[in-house]
Amino acid sequence: MYVRPAAAAAAAFLGFTLTLLGGTAASAATGPSVPSSPSGSRGPTGTGGTPGLLGPVVYAHRGASAYAPENTIASIDLAMRLGFDWVENDVQRTKDGELVVVHDDTLARTTDAEQAFPDRGPWRVKDFTAAEIATLDAGSWFGEEFAGERVPTLREYLDRVDRNRQRLLLEIKKPELYPGIEKQTLQLLEETGWLDTDHVQRRLVVQSFSADSVRLVHGMRPDLVTAFLGTPTVADLPKYAEFTDRINPWHTTISADWVAAVHGLRGAHGKAMEVDTWIVDDAATARKVQGMGVDGIITNAPDLVHQAVLGSFGF
Helix, strand or coil, rough: CCCCCCHHHHHHHHHHHHHHHHHHHHHHCCCCCCCCCCCCCCCCCCCCCCCCCCCCCEEEEECCCCCCCCCCCHHHHHHHHHCEEEEEEEEEEECCCEEEEEECCCCCCCCCCHHHCCCCCCCHHCCCCCHHHHHHCCCCCCCHHHCCCCCCCCCHHHHHHHHCCCCCEECCCHHCCCHHHHHHHHHHHHHHHCCCCHHHCCCEEEEECCCHHHHHHHHCCCCEEEECCCCCCHHHHHHHHHHCCEEEEEEHHCCCCHHHHHCEEECCCCEEEEEEECCCHHHHHHHHHHHHCCECCCCCHHHHHHHHHHCCCCC
16 A cells, blocks of 8 residues: 655656645745645535535645655655645654654665664564664665665654644554553643644644544543544444544545445534545546545645646636
């Protein structure tokens, strides 16, 4: 469920899509070159099954990860420069209890851990201290221009998202590996100002593939918007509506009827439930799920999906 394009191909594609959107690669390096995401003004509680004025909300999956190394500061900064305020990330925990932003439960794919610590295989995140992880190169695997990018701590990541005035779809990753990570994540969100009224109402959604984890988060902070990652049967949807606001499925597992069934239920906050689907990286699929009525599209290539969505309105 990840994209690892060659650096040259990614750069070429980025230049092409920026041209489509009226920008250039140079302007992407200096500031936003395209409008904010089509329905970026919509808060996390949404409008209950009603996409924004210009279609579904576009979420930058692990940042603009088709063009920069996933879950890095560079990736969320690029999403910001492309004009996208919603970013998605993955949270795990180190050996000494630090929350870090990384997708895999091992460090091998997206860092140089194998070279830096050759005798520490299989290089599980939970077997390394935060100080050790901070020494790793999390950018060179993607492209030489990103050499030296680091695995950010969640605290560093939250600070940058806040500085960028972005919004966050935060995934608690593999909570079964990290007992108590839900409470710890909420404590850090509190410490960093992310649980004030502005963030809770407009800028933060917490999700997980674990229904138990989502239920725990809802129990501790019932004001938070939450999402379950998966595709429950229509018969089971009412159970999820008791503790969550959104069902976020893989795009190949849904139909218009299923989306309508989700929209027909009221979630934990008494509003119609929503659907944000993943991972959509091509225009045809973006238009297909838009036609199904999804509220959001989670993508590695937010500019491409944005353009596809706008095209449906004749832009």
